[in-house]
Amino acid sequence: MEAKTKDLWVFIETNTDGSAKNVGIELLTPGKSLAKKQGGELVAVVIGNDTAAAVEAANTHGAEKIIVVDGPEYKDYSTDAYTIAICTLVEKYGPTSMLIGATNNGRDLGPRVACRLKTGLTADCTNLDIDEESGNVAWTRPAFGGNLMATILCPNNRPQIGTVRPGVFKKCMPQEASAVIIKEKIHVDSSDIRTQILEVIEEMGSEKVDLEGAEIIVSGGRGVGSAQGFDTINALADILGATVGASRAAVDSGWISHAHQVGQTGKTVGPKVYIACGISGAIQHLAGMSSSDCIIAINKDPDAPIFDVADYGLVGDLFEVLPILVDEIKKARA
Amino acid sequence: MNMLVCVKQVPDTTEIKIDPVKNTLIRDGVPSILNPYDGYALEAAARIKDKNKDAKIVVLSMGPMQAKAVLKEAISIAADKAYLVSGRTFGGSDTLATSYIISQAIKEIEKTEGKFDIIFCGKQAIDGDTAQVGPEIAEHLGYPQVTYGLEAEVDGDLVKVKKETEEGAAIVGVSMPCVLTFTKPSWDPRYPTMKRKLAANRAEIPVISDTDLVDIDTTRIGLKGSPTKVKKTFVPKKKTGGIMVAEDTVEASTKKLFELLNNANIL
Numbered sequence: 001m002e003a004k005t006k007d008l009w010v011f012i013e014t015n016t017d018g019s020a021k022n023v024g025i026e027l028l029t030p031g032k033s034l035a036k037k038q039g040g041e042l043v044a045v046v047i048g049n050d051t052a053a054a055v056e057a058a059n060t061h062g063a064e065k066i067i068v069v070d071g072p073e074y075k076d077y078s079t080d081a082y083t084i085a086i087c088t089l090v091e092k093y094g095p096t097s098m099l100i101g102a103t104n105n106g107r108d109l110g111p112r113v114a115c116r117l118k119t120g121l122t123a124d125c126t127n128l129d130i131d132e133e134s135g136n137v138a139w140t141r142p143a144f145g146g147n148l149m150a151t152i153l154c155p156n157n158r159p160q161i162g163t164v165r166p167g168v169f170k171k172c173m174p175q176e177a178s179a180v181i182i183k184e185k186i187h188v189d190s191s192d193i194r195t196q197i198l199e200v201i202e203e204m205g206s207e208k209v210d211l212e213g214a215e216i217i218v219s220g221g222r223g224v225g226s227a228q229g230f231d232t233i234n235a236l237a238d239i240l241g242a243t244v245g246a247s248r249a250a251v252d253s254g255w256i257s258h259a260h261q262v263g264q265t266g267k268t269v270g271p272k273v274y275i276a277c278g279i280s281g282a283i284q285h286l287a288g289m290s291s292s293d294c295i296i297a298i299n300k301d302p303d304a305p306i307f308d309v310a311d312y313g314l315v316g317d318l319f320e321v322l323p324i325l326v327d328e329i330k331k332a333r334a
Numbered sequence: 335m336n337m338l339v340c341v342k343q344v345p346d347t348t349e350i351k352i353d354p355v356k357n358t359l360i361r362d363g364v365p366s367i368l369n370p371y372d373g374y375a376l377e378a379a380a381r382i383k384d385k386n387k388d389a390k391i392v393v394l395s396m397g398p399m400q401a402k403a404v405l406k407e408a409i410s411i412a413a414d415k416a417y418l419v420s421g422r423t424f425g426g427s428d429t430l431a432t433s434y435i436i437s438q439a440i441k442e443i444e445k446t447e448g449k450f451d452i453i454f455c456g457k458q459a460i461d462g463d464t465a466q467v468g469p470e471i472a473e474h475l476g477y478p479q480v481t482y483g484l485e486a487e488v489d490g491d492l493v494k495v496k497k498e499t500e501e502g503a504a505i506v507g508v509s510m511p512c513v514l515t516f517t518k519p520s521w522d523p524r525y526p527t528m529k530r531k532l533a534a535n536r537a538e539i540p541v542i543s544d545t546d547l548v549d550i551d552t553t554r555i556g557l558k559g560s561p562t563k564v565k566k567t568f569v570p571k572k573k574t575g576g577i578m579v580a581e582d583t584v585e586a587s588t589k590k591l592f593e594l595l596n597n598a599n600i601l
Contacts, residue, residue: 079469079479104500108481111466115430115473120561123464131565138565144461145347148359150567157561194478194512198494199505208501240601264463265518273600282348290570294600296591310576314591316584324585328592329601 001117003158004094006040007065011086011100011109012058014048016075020057022213023101023166028062030128030169031099034137037130038096041065044179047085049075059177066179067093073188076197077105081188083112088186090117095159097137099128102163110163120154122162126268126291136160146264146287165268167212168291209259211243211267216275219245219262219289220255223278223300223318227255232322233277239329245269245289247279263288277318281306298322335389335488337379338443338450340436340471341372341408343401344461357569368404371456373411375516377523378486379454380412386488390414392447396424396436402539410526410534417443421544426557429462433470434554438547440475451510452493457482457517465515472513480506483516 010031012024028044035042043065044058051070058066069085086109090098100106100113102124114121122139131138131153139152139162154160211217218237220230230244237244245267246260262269264284274292279285281297281304289295290309297310298321307313314321345364353360376393383389393408395401396419405416419439427435444450453475455468465481472479482498492507498517508514526534544550553559577594581587595601 104482104498107465108469108479111429111464111469112473112479114466115433115470118430118561120428120430121464121466122562123466142570143463143567144345144350144359145463146570147347147350147352148567149570151565152562153565154562195480195506195508197504198507200499200501201496201503201505202501284348286570295576296595296600307576307578312591312594313576313578314584314587315578315580316587320584321588321591324588325592328589332592332596 001091001119001158002094003096005096006038007043007093007095008035008038008040009043009045009095009098009159010063011098011106012044012046012054013077013101013103013105014046014051014054016049018048018050018053020046020054021101021103022171023103023106023164025057025061025171026166026169027099027101027164028058029172030164032062032172034097034128034130035064038135040096043067043095045069045086045089047074047082055181056177059179059181060174061172062175063179066181068181068183069186070183071185071187073190073193078193078195079108079112080193080195082109083116084188084192085186086113087116089184090159097160098162100161100163102165106163110161114161117159119157119159119161120152122152122154125162125164126168128162128164137162142264142287146283167268167270170270209243211245211260211262211269214243214269214271216240216242216273217245217262217269217271217289217292218242218275218277219247219279220250220277220318221247221279221285222249222253224250224255225278229319230256232319236275236322236326239326242275247282247285276306276310277322279306280304281309335382335386335452336448336450337382337389337391337452337454338440339372339376339379339391339393339408339413339454340468341376341393341395341404342369342456342459343367343395343397343404344369344459347460352569359569366400366403368407369456369459371458371460371516371518373456373523374519375454375456375514376408376412377519378483378514378516379452380524382452382486382488383412390447392417392443392450394419394436394439394443396420396432396439405539406534406537407526409537410531411524415447416537416539418539418541420541423544423552423556426560427555428560428562429464429466429470430562431555431560433467434474435547435550436467437471437474438550439542440471442542442547449511452486453477453511453513455513455515457515468513468515475511475513477511477513478508479513479515480508481515483514484519486514
């Protein structure tokens with residue numbers, strides 16, 4: 001389809017309580033500069049049930065226009081209802097581009113929407129820009145397990161759509177709310193929703209781990225050696241008020257749950273400080289944490305690739321280093 | 335129960351190295367494997383077949399002739415029959431074009447194998463990592479989808495899928511026909527048996543080529559039919575200017591590290 005405007009849309013995914021998931025608000029930050037370069041407005045598209053909190057969050061984080069679709073059929077995410085809502089809006093308003101957070105639901109929705117609209121989608125972008133030559137969005141994403149980066153364009157189809165992982169961009173400072181709010185009624189009949197949630201399982205040990213919102217992360221890898229080994233990681237995390245992360249090696253060994261995993265098949269994080277302990281730094285892990293502001297690496301192996309991305313590196317056994325570091329922090333704070 | 339599993343042959347991305355001089359991907363000598371997520375999808379189908387002996391598992395792969403290797407592997411694990419979708423005009427297809435070709439091929443295969451009740455895919459392939467082809471096949475066919483599946487069970491007219499969510503897991507019921515995509519479950523997929531390996535070696539694998547898909551819209555396939563274009567690829571830049579702390583003892587190094595971090599207001 002043809003674009004009717006130069007507007008850039010950011011899909012704001014909501015929780016079941018109607019609040020916004022972080023990633024949608026984060027995406028308003030790059031959305032603003034892309035919209036400006038495209039010569040259009042930044043539009044937040046909020047879909048959910050009782051969405052006042054999500055609308056407010058979008059309004060105080062840079063949205064110039066907010067389109068709201070609110071109704072009980074949107075309380076729980078479903079592929080069918082959300083695809084119908086977004087495609088209906090796109091056909092009505094014709095944005096030129098759209099950003100979707102690459103959450104599990106966002107990665108379920110994005111391809112479904114792109115396919116229905118017969119347009120291109122670029123998944124899991126880590127950098128967004130405007131291609132100077134053509135004026136299209138230049139979507140940059142990792143491929144081959146993070147070994148290679150690719151910049152993708154969608155020159156002839158509209159809207160151009162990309163999903164972006166949580167934690168790649170940071171929320172802007174809250175500002176005065178000034179968005180124009182448009183309410184759209186899009187009713188989806190329950191018979192058109194072909195999936196239903198039968199049961200929600202709170203898995204053992206699936207405690208809420210907020211890696212994407214963490215300011216400091218202390219992560220352990222193969223060098224931690226055992227589940228008990230994570231006590232040493234936890235001790236440093238506790239004193240710093242940090243969240244505990246892990247590499248795939250540690251998760252696959254069963255020492256810590258998948259909720260803690262950072263990297264290509266885990267979470268993408270961008271904390272102020274990332275402390276990698278006993279992590280060799282496989283490219284898949286680096287793909288998930290290299291945008292951290294400050295990376296501190298502690299590893300026995302001086303040739304570990306983690307030192308290639310570290311701002312501060314120390315070659316040594318984490319079980320020796322971490323307790324001393326904890327003592328030093330305690331002393332400094334005493 | 336008539337099931338189709340879509341599989342892809344991928345380079346083992348954990349074995350890929352970067353040429354330090356040319357700064358490009360070294361693909362020579364990298365082993366080709368069955369995409370691990372497709373292996374989980376195949377196992378989920380096999381588990382349904384375990385409980386329902388009349389069930390049939392057909393596998394499909396789109397790719398060059400070498401991709402027959404992963405189809406034979408799938409037969410040696412659990413599949414009854416395999417098809418390769420391969421054609422010169424399919425080359426350069428992005429996810430939208432690929433999923434369109436596969437959906438057309440599925441309709442062609444259904445003429446022989448009957449209508450599929452469930453189509454299984456891996457969540458994503460480890461080379462492209464897009465997670466788009468499964469849901470796009472579902473959309474082309476007009477079927478419902480459940481992604482991030484861990485286990486699936488047939489219960490009357492419904493498939494009950496345990497799926498990974500950000501909060502933990504959920505059981506989702508979906509009507510058939512449907513498309514399911516799978517991620518890594520807590521169990522390991524079964525191994526091939528010797529008997530099945532022999533059967534796999536003997537198996538004829540029909541090839542569905544571009545000329546077999548007579549109804550396909552050729553403006554929607556290949557490089558030209560793909561809405562996304564690769565502008566450039568590059569190897570991620572390494573950071574420079576990091577500080578290695580190396581005093582005489584680990585204790586001294588640690589103290590020095592803390593001093594540096596403290597002075598820079600990092601900790």
